[in-house]
Amino acid sequence: MNPEPILEFLHAHRSIRRYTDEPVPDADIRTAVAAGQAASTSSAIQAYSVLHITRPEIRQQLAELTGPQKKVARAGAFLVICGDTRRHRLACTSAGTDYDARLEAFLLAVVDASLFAQNMALAFEAMGYGICYIGGLRNHIDAVDELIRTPEGVYPLYGMCVGRPAEAPGPRPRLPVDQVLHTDDWPDDDALMSGLDDYDAVYREYLQQRGANPRGWTEAMVRLFDHPARTQLAPHYTSKGANLT
Template structure:
């Protein structure tokens, strides 16, 4: 165990923040740390929008499903997969060449790049004593978010991230055991699924304690409900209209 691993193992989502602003120096450092994440072929196909304007955060909170902490946090980062910059910067060299920014592979490259950069940024923020919370809810009304933030074609908002000084210590949600996700020299289906049984017991105990007995649902049942829910099916049409994910 070292300081880096200890920080990673202490991660928890923060949903209550003090009024303390995130300084410009902290913001610059967080984004610069994000930029040092690995990126496919050095494409760096992502951008991040720092939102501090109260009225914008208020609108984003509503668009994200009335998540109050989006408005409350001092800094809200919107991480975007972005091929707009790549394509515009390359125009003078392309001529009549056929390009493939609309391919599934390009979509994956940009989305993965954004996620890798964001996680680097999250670790950097936590190392400064700040807390973060990822907000996938910005995809609930993704077209309205894109319009509000003036996100151009060939780019889309992947997720948001609340950043700020935690107002209180948050509980840490248990993760699947290592044996459920770690396979050696090939995928082991039986071990992976078998390990969920113990995790279900742990999650029931965690939820009972967290909710004072109001909830006690096993993880596997929560996942069954998640899989059976038609979640954000509008996103594909939005992406295609932006010039992404067409082939």
């Protein structure tokens, strides 16, 4: 296999936030889900499921709850990706034993669901669709859950908009490989931080070109992480049967 076209395809990823009105046929959704299922999964537990939201009124309410993010209502399709331990619980119950909820089981579901989702995203992109993950799904997790009525043991993690792209954004620059690849030893903190200066400049330039508030990546991260956010997640997932301790 020639890796070049595949590497080029991977590097061509951009989140797409504006879509044409074209719907996504069920057959394409099934194809992408099957490709998602081909991803590696811890001990084959396949601890995920995906809810395809087709009712326009639910899409509209989810668009409000996620931001508002209009694309959630307007994209060709909207999917909710869930960590799903339901089948494991039922298997234990029918075997006459208790399902032992634990942090490890929750993490397995989050990791499994994310490998599944990213494979699915790539499959959609390979079919010419654009996608955008929607972490805003966790902004009001209780209200979202009332709408989509997940059973115990199922944890909505994020959404995914899918549709034919109506925009062609440039690539959002990533950290240099040397910031994330370390060989045998860890860099010291000073080296890590001073290495960010150049990236901050590149990132600022990228945001400026997009017409967004130009700030370096470091500053953007401080603004994200210097205050509490989505504090209802632990109680919510616990109320749905997760043990997060």
